Amino acid sequence: MVEHAMSQAKEAKHPIKSSRTTFRIVEALKELDGAGITEVANHLNLSKSSVHNYLDTLRHEGYVMKHGQQYHVGLKFLELGAYARRRRKLFEISKPEVERLADETGEVVNLLVEEQGKGIYLCREKGTKAVKLDTSTGMFVHLHQTAFGKAIMAYMDREQVESIIDRHGLPARTDNTITDRKELFEELNRIHEQGYALDMEEYLDGLQGVAVPILNNGTTVEGAISIAGPSCRMRGERLEETLPRKIQNAVNVIELNITHS
Template sequence: MTRDGTPNAAAVGATKQSFAILEQLGEQEGCGVSELAESLSVSKSTVYNHLQTLRSLGYVVQDGDEYRLGLQFLGLGDRARQHHDLYHVAKPETDSLVEAVGERAQVMVEEDGTGIYVYQSLADQAVRTDSHIGTVVDLHATSVGKAYLAHLSDDRLDAVLDRITFHGQTPDTLTDPEALRTELDEVAERGYAFNDEERTVGMRAVGAPILSADDGRVLGAISVSGPTTRMNGTWYHEEVPEMVRQSAQIIGIRATYS
């Protein structure tokens, strides 16, 4: 199966198992063989063999009876991000946006039907959640995701929506594809999207698409997020959207002509 759950005849079982173990380790501070075997429903010998192979390659570190991800992943992740042009042009403008709003901002690109944060910047008072650089987010449950989707061509939008699993992350998450399409039409018209506690209860966000300045192609999206206690009223509905939209426009120009 691929990331979105579709069958893949070329998938290699052993590789999938190794990555399942790595993803499980990524969610924990440390795991033992028995814990991993139970959570993944595989034998302890299978888990042990995979762990020893990954340890020999430097991607897993053993500490007593527990295993954790090795720091070698930092190098891979940074190289992957460095190869993405949008990261370089978006970073300074995102930092400036954070200074202006005093919250948290993130830049997202789409890959295989999901959103991935390639950059994030936080003000001192910003509320930290589970999101960080490298976080994979559902496009239908985030303002960056909806801003991105709203500016795809019809054919591309259909293809991406077919890959999305519409599960609810909070009681306010849109899980009906047709309802999402209706909202995307509104987002496309006004130029920005809202996330009203749709991914995390108690948090709101405003996102805008990053568009190529020459052909209008959507490159990614940027958003500002903060607690509902501060993201409300005119500030949330008018002032922040305008600042986010302007930052997205600047990034799009720099991405096109740099």
């Protein structure tokens, strides 16, 4: 497997407690889908007065909105997310191909990149037959649970994959999720040899998919594109030949643009 410069965050040598608390409160508002001061305080085992001060500061800066007694994550984060995505050259280069694949296949097409040892949806497009899924742009997922995640891992070196497993584990999403380290490495070797990865209801029951990695100069993996749909449509020749070929053609265009842009 070729080497990939994985962005693995290291533990801060001198973490600032107040900064961590700020982000924990923001994450709590997301997890709770909005909450009052008491609920956040109980959720994080913090004092109500401390939570109130943090929330009041975040609201003043525009990162939190208050509706009645409930606090919610503000849309200012959307501005930051949009900026972060625009900085990824891969997004602008890949978006037209992702849109074309969605139009051609009628299914859900995803562009995923790795960050902090997890996969994040950078772009999603829905075709006319696409099913509704509990995924969205900006959402993080465990790499081993998805076709595009496994496609990315297959082009990392073993030490990097081991580091991801040590950090995030191999939690099961469905009964079909690979949760054994040895089995995962065997799967990654197969993916590297055949050039594409399959999701056989490993992320969601009834959903299958296929993904192809995007390589820079044939070595460094930049991300992956996948097509996903209901198992009744994603099987046989379509799943293992037709769709992989369509994605590979799109990836070829993307890789040329990455190399020469």
